[in-house]
Amino acid sequence: MGRPLPVLLLLAQTCIPVSRGLQCMLCKTTGSCRVEECAPGQDLCRTTVLHIWEEGDELEVVERGCTHPEKTNRTMSYRTGTQIITLTEAVCGSDMCNQPSPGQVSTFPQSRYLECASCASSDLSCERGWDKTLQCRNPGEQCLDVVTHQSLEGEQVLELQNLPLNGFQCYSCEGNSTHGCSSKETSLTYCRGPMNQCLEATGTNGLGNPSYTIRGCATPSWCQGLPVAEAFSLTHLNVSCCTGNGCNHPALATQPHTGGAPLPGPAHLSLFVTLLMTARLWGDTFLCT
Numbered sequence: 001m002g003r004p005l006p007v008l009l010l011l012a013q014t015c016i017p018v019s020r021g022l023q024c025m026l027c028k029t030t031g032s033c034r035v036e037e038c039a040p041g042q043d044l045c046r047t048t049v050l051h052i053w054e055e056g057d058e059l060e061v062v063e064r065g066c067t068h069p070e071k072t073n074r075t076m077s078y079r080t081g082t083q084i085i086t087l088t089e090a091v092c093g094s095d096m097c098n099q100p101s102p103g104q105v106s107t108f109p110q111s112r113y114l115e116c117a118s119c120a121s122s123d124l125s126c127e128r129g130w131d132k133t134l135q136c137r138n139p140g141e142q143c144l145d146v147v148t149h150q151s152l153e154g155e156q157v158l159e160l161q162n163l164p165l166n167g168f169q170c171y172s173c174e175g176n177s178t179h180g181c182s183s184k185e186t187s188l189t190y191c192r193g194p195m196n197q198c199l200e201a202t203g204t205n206g207l208g209n210p211s212y213t214i215r216g217c218a219t220p221s222w223c224q225g226l227p228v229a230e231a232f233s234l235t236h237l238n239v240s241c242c243t244g245n246g247c248n249h250p251a252l253a254t255q256p257h258t259g260g261a262p263l264p265g266p267a268h269l270s271l272f273v274t275l276l277m278t279a280r281l282w283g284d285t286f287l288c289t
Contacts, residue, residue, distance in 0.1 A: 023095045027064040035096070038066035041204070041235040044091040045098035046071060051086040064098045067091060070229040070237065075138045078146075080120035086137065112136070116143035145194075163193035169245045170198035172216040174232075181213045186250055191217035197241040198248035199223065203234035210236070215248050 024045035026036035038045075046067040052059040077086040092098060118134035119125035125132070136142075168191035173181040199218035204210045214232060222228055223241035242248060 022066065022093070024066045025064045025096060025099045026066075027062065029061050029063060033064065033099075036066060041068060042066040043069040044071055044093050045096075047090045047098045049086075049088040051088065053084045053086070054082055062100075064100075068229060068233070068235055070226045070235075072226065075141055076144075076146075077118075077134060077137060077141065078120055079118040079132055079134050080125070081123045084134065088138075113139050114141060114143065163195075165190050165192055166194075166196060167191075168196055168198075168217065170215070170217045171246060171248050171250070174214050174216075176209060176211050176213060181215065181250070183250070186215065188246060189217060194219045196220075197223060197243060198246070199228070199239065199241050200248045201225075201228045201232075201234070201237060201239045203229070203232075203237040205232060205234055215250075 021038040021040065022043055022045065024036055024038055025033050027033035044067050046065055048063045048065075050061040071089070071091045073090050075086060075088045077084060079085075090098075112135040114136045116134050116136065117131040119131045121127060124130075169188045170191055171186050172189040173186040175181045175185070179185075195217035197218045197220055199214065199216055199222055201214040203212055205212040212232070212234060214228060214234075218241065220241070223239060225237050225239045228234060228239055229237050240248075
């Protein structure tokens with residue numbers, strides 16, 4: 001009887017790759033830059049530039065970091081006093097794609113394109129009717145109206161009484177079906193100013209809640225999705241808008257939004273929905289009409 005052949009046991013080591021988030025350069029207005037691993041839901045790197053031009057003098061401040069996937073490349077310019085302020089943000093989607101190039105020097109665009117009227121509340125030129133002309137410095141810029149509001153310790157300070165009622169009503173709430181947007185917490189609110197759309201938006205918020213809902217009055221720009229995503233830090237966003245009193249009632253969520261006469265209810269103003277679009281190019285909050 002022959003000698004048994006040795007049996008070779010091959011041990012295969014299984015390697016499970018550890019997933020990680022996108023890596024971007026993080027650079028604040030002061031201090032050095034470092035590599036940052038983006039949080040879940042932040043799938044883009046950003047470069048945000050504040051540029052101030054005043055009577056031939058120029059000042060530039062740059063920030064870099066992570067941002068959510070709804071962000072796009074954009075700019076905004078306006079006058080305040082003798083200054084022209086330009087906010088520019090560029091985004092990209094690969095690791096370290098927002099790092100500065102060696103020897104890179106940013107230049108303020110000198111070409112002039114569309115001309116708009118410009119004023120700002122910081123020097124009371126809007127309130128006093130002291131509009132001046134402003135020639136855009138990027139070909140994709142358009143004229144727009146912006147209303148600003150500020151946040152104090154997380155509570156929104158809104159002067160809604162300065163905007164006239166416009167005859168529209170929408171259902172308003174913020175939260176999920178059990179807290180914030182339950183049937184008892186969803187009620188009609190009176191729309192003001194340019195907010196002539198009823199909005200319903202659902203998505204995942206920063207706490208990981210996959211069924212976060214926003215309802216309320218909105219300007220048409222909110223229906224593009226980006227303002228809602230930024231104002232409420234939502235990802236996987238689904239936004240729908242409709243015209244007609246009460247057309248965003250929860251019971252109509254799965255039906256075509258054709259509008260209708262709502263039953264009267266208490267006026268309820270949710271924190272943001274009745275007013276706001278957030279551009280968040282530089283940490284301020286803007287309502288674009």
